[in-house]
Amino acid sequence: MHSRILRTAALIGVATLALAGCSSTGSGAPAGVKQNEKSTLEIWIRTTPGSPSETAQKAMVAAFEKKTGYKAELTAIFDDFETKLAQRAGQKDLPDIVMNDISQLGTMHTQGIVREVSAKDVPHAKDLTPQAATAGKATDGKTYAIPYSAQANALLVRSDWLQKLGLQAPKTWDDLKAVAKAFTTQDPDGNGQNDTYGLAVPASTKRGYASWYFSNFLWAAGGDFIKKSGGGYLPAMSDPASVEAMEWFRGLQCDAKVMQPGAVSMDTPPTNEAFETGVAGMYLTGPYMLPRFDKSLGADKYEVVPAPEGPKDAAVLAEGGAIYLMAGSENQKGQNAFADWYIGADAQKAGMEGTNGTFSVQLPVNKTVKVSDVRDDKRWETFATAYQEDGRYAPNIPSWTPVRQMTADTVNALLADCSLDLKAELSDLDGKLTAELLTQGILKK
Structure with missing residues (x-):
């Protein structure tokens, strides 16, 4: 199972209290944080260091830098991921972006460590499949995550x-x-x-x-x-x-x-x-x-x-990975740019390339992209059809x-x-x- 579970409920309270002074409202700049578009985006991904997944994601980050001019650095963490994230929350120094399972949206939103994502700041959000667009919304109806990869059984x-x-x-x-x-x-x-x-x-x-x-x-x-x-x-x-x-x-x-x-x-x-x-x-x-x-x-x-x-x-x-734009970032435009680039057609296709698990996108979340655009394997199309026609995410309750x-x-x-x-x-x-x-x-x- 690729859904990740927080180890202790106490982390929720720790993170929420810690972020009380650096959360953002709406899609505006975080309160009290001076913006700097040249600041390097710190990206955390919940995966095993040295794994094919890390290799694939580093290639994607490099492609993002080349395409947009923003600077970014990816860190893969698996062991004690939630604990380390809570520690950074306590220091009011969260990474700019976290790539984690979409199933963590409810918890991360409850913690107060993610900011709302505005559709006008992420134009490619209009191309998300209906399931992906809905999966990124919390119980308040607002979007706090951008799915970038999907999977269904x-x-x-x-x-x-x-x-x-x-x-x-x-x-x-x-x-x-x-x-x-x-x-x-x-x-x-x-x-x-x-x-x-x-x-x-x-x-x-x-x-x-x-x-x-x-x-x-x-x-x-x-x-x-x-x-x-x-x-x-x-x-x-x-x-x-x-x-x-x-x-x-x-x-x-x-x-x-x-x-x-x-x-x-x-x-x-x-x-x-x-x-x-x-x-x-x-x-x-x-x-x-x-x-x-x-x-x-x-x-x-x-x-x-x-x-x-x-x-x-x-x-x-249905499950998959999502991009979370973390509260307190000094480069919010860079955050938006990363999310928007990743769900664009070109990046979605690039993310599906590779063999033996060295790809970063399982099934595309962009409805203009087909698995067959990249993979000449009808088995993948069976999974894609299952996601598009029958895929259902768990509800994003707190x-x-x-x-x-x-x-x-x-x-x-x-x-x-x-x-x-x-x-x-x-x-x-x-x-x-x-x-x-x-x-x-x-x-x-």
Whole structure:
């Protein structure tokens, strides 16, 4: 999962208090900060130093400098990223730009460390896909983030297993269960052992993985974790559609028994291994896994198809990276220029170039750009279509983290213990969600 979670809620208070004297209002210059367009933009990105991602982003920053004349310096940080950001907030000396997951918008907005982005200052914002434009808005309806890269889930299926068993890739939930059962019971790898399973599932409670993964099925059934209601939100896990989704998903584990062994204790790393080593034959995941699986498994061994349609539709989780313009910058025009350049057509295309993960843009957020403009690989177009037609971001409430964790705990428990009363557990969860929404000040009154 590429969504990042703040380690402690205390950081919110630290950052908010620390920034009380250097936040900005609207799109004007930050109060009390003299502007200097020649100041070097300090850019932080949440990624591993020395990784292909850092290399790709440094190339993009260099291209930005060459194109615009602004100076910028990129720093990759992964370990203790949020702690280091809070420390800089406490010093009232934030980096100018932070490149982080779009899922962090609610938290960073609540912290008071990001400034509003004006459409007139970022002209290319008009070219953002509807999903990306909406994803950059906080609960107050104002924009505080500019998505620069998107991703959405599609189904990876062992094509050699399908061929061996004379099956087709699934298109519906019924198809998915049938293929998963066949992969589990009919020895698709032909080794004579009862050692294959239908679906790879990261159902751990760690960082909310069970909820993160289940969202694809929940939304496809027309259910939700929380639902917008008037000017606030209400819990929705005990609604009929949500119950239906949970019953079906739980059935894959408790009745059909098609999930890989140990799914309830696995986050994504071991789940990735389950798919690439032939333990499981299907995996609902994002396009970022293609370079790895092409190398470890072989591109000829699997295919990419749209997520099977559920009772409602084929809604899938959408995520991606975003550019945050941080409060207190002395080069606000440079901040605007970086965001505007990155979502322009030329930069979006340049960001998609590269192989083996050395690209900075997964799927373009600029609606005038097509994946096929750069990549001659129809699998990427499948992911792009999934994003454009069915992609759905998690809501940017003040803090999505506790909602995701609470729901993950319940989803995990229902998969781990098939004797639990499903409706009672979901009703109990809605009680917890009600309390959390009240704490965040967004419970419908």
